[in-house]
Amino acid sequence: MSEKSEKSEKSEQNRLSVFKTYKLYVGGKFPRSESGRVYEVTSSKGEWLANAPQSSRKDARDAVVAARKAFGGWAGKTAYNRGQVLYRVAEMLEGRREQFVREVADAEGLSKSKAAAQVDAAIDRWVWYAGWTDKIAQIAGGANPVAGPYFNLSSPEPTGVVAVVAPQESSFLGLVSVVAPVIATGNTAVVIASEAAPLPALSLGEVLATSDLPGGVVNVLSGRTAEITAPLAAHQDVNALDLCGADEVLAKELEVAAADNLKRVVRPQPVDWSADQGTHRLTAFLETKTVWHPTGSLGASGSAY
């Protein structure tokens, strides 16, 4: 809590506010880092905001275990059901709008109205991705007219566990824009929050925990980006990496490590988070499965219609 907002709270309510202990979100629970470490998170003006957990290699591995455990159930839900759950996230975010506006304003040094615009756009983005769950197969899959008597259908399926390096600058709109598409299609995620501005991400965990989203589908870690991402990039049970928030040098190192089990990798690139995001981040973490089946033959006779 910044000094300024604390002051105004005191004058308004004449009471001392209660600070929140920011915690990780792993497997549907809110643990501290197993390492016992925290680091100081400050506002863009350098004011102390909170002590955030500084996740360790072990925390990262625990998060992968949780994400893997949640994968089968989440991928196995109907697309409609996943859409309902994602929409529920948007409903819960709307209810916590003021909190996120404050956190984004503090984290990114934005005016209240600019922060509010970011949060509104983030809520609408959840809604946009909620709508994609049962539509992506209709634009990324389809029947293939093979030259033979075969039924041939391609369908997208989720890749698996995706490690997401959230954008460093856009602490909430950017975060939402990289997390929602991963889980919309049935993947599960280990999210590494912005190193300097992790609080909106940690608060997002609290929203997800109360949105019918099964535990482990999204896991949120805060700490030193390089320290947490290295074991994830090398992890044999991680299927894909979104390197959005990694700098050039780190991104290359992680991509090299990721090659060991051929993780699908989305490289960092400049993104205008306020613009239409297209379907790139949805399709990046999908596998296409094509099924063939003979159609048999009824012979030359039959209907003349």
Place this chain on the structure above:
Amino acid sequence: MADKTETLNNPFEYAPAPESRSVVDIAPSYGLFIDGEFTEAADGKVFKTVSPATEEVLSEVAQAGAADVDRAVKAARKAFVKWSALPGAERAKYLFRIARIIQERSRELAVLETLDNGKPIKETRDADLPLVAAHFFYYAGWADKLDHAGYGANPQPLGVAGQVIPWNFPLLMLAWKIAPALATGNTVVLKPAETTPLSALFFADICRQAGLPKGVVNILPGYGDTGAAIVAHDDVNKVAFTGSTAVGKEIARTVAGTDKKLTLELGGKGANIVFDDAPIDQAVEGIVSGIFFNQGQVCCAGSRLLVQESVQDELLDSLKRRLGTLRLGDPLDKNTDIGAINSAEQLARITALAETGEAEGAERWSAPCELPTSGYWFAPTLFTNVTQAHTVARDEIFGPVLSVLTFRTPEEAVAKANNSQYGLSAGIWTEKGSRILAVADRLRAGVVWANTFNKFDPTSPFGGYKESGFGREGGRHGLEAYLDV
């Protein structure tokens, strides 16, 4: 109903489990819903809507005339300007709100629908209402993704859609019409059927709760002449109709020579084809759901059973045994399988066609069941010894009447299945995957169910070949009907 002593002596005596009516509050009268307000008809006309299970009058409803149609179209036209200019994401959020409110009020709407339509609460609660909410949810998501739908960049709405829906799935047909129309940026004037206007009027209240801008949805209860006035109105850009093939043809004639885009979901005479290797018990369940779901008042009903000769006896024995267990009666009873026929008029039509079947020499069998003394009822019935020339094999009965024909080879099955003016649905029952696909490939029908029947989903396109109409509702394909493409 058995008294207490009797129940004790006979522990297996049937005990009704009626759903409570108190969840729904039906007003003694309803107006037209035009430009966000309930209003009387210009000429003051009203009509009564009754519960087909009891013939009790449920409410008195304003009956829209030509002047009201004109007012509604003007309101829709005015609303179109802003509605179509809204960002897709904003239209999406209105539709998501509507979907959520429908979910919240689904038990109330299920009871209402059962009262007004006569179908079992089991169906309105477990099929109609979940599908209604899902349909709005699905199309809500399309509203801001139209660029991805395969119709080119920035596809445009048509304008004012005139929509006329039937009485067999009143709220579901409303959802099929209104959800894609609104998602794509059109505004609507919708006429519910004269025997089932209430759920559409409750939907008007849902639009109010959702804060939908005035004039975007207009509801005009009335009879055929109201529908004809909507279809013929000069300022309507799109006509969508679900109903009989005869009326569909009349509408096609009306819009001929205009710029109105037309989609029609009409009648059917679905063939349910059972091969000798089919799992019989599973097929029997599918046949029952295919023709007795919603008392057979379903355009895609599997009303022609085509059974391979070698398994005919076994299948019919099982089928008759199963039909004997269906429970016909109070639609609000949660155990009821077969509810009331929607109207006296429809009951008369079914009765006449069944009599024709007998007169033409087909063999009639009905499940032994007692019919209630008031209301409109028809026992589950099947005809055997049916040939392709029989009226009961050709005409859509739109009731709980199944015609059984036989075949020897897959070719013969396909030929018989396709020997119809209709082409809406078909079913295939066999354990052999390649046969399913080969037969499906040859069927001239818009929906083919294999080892299942009467499955619906908002993501899945639905619509007919031939005189079952044209255009598709549901899925990505369903957007096309409301886009200028």
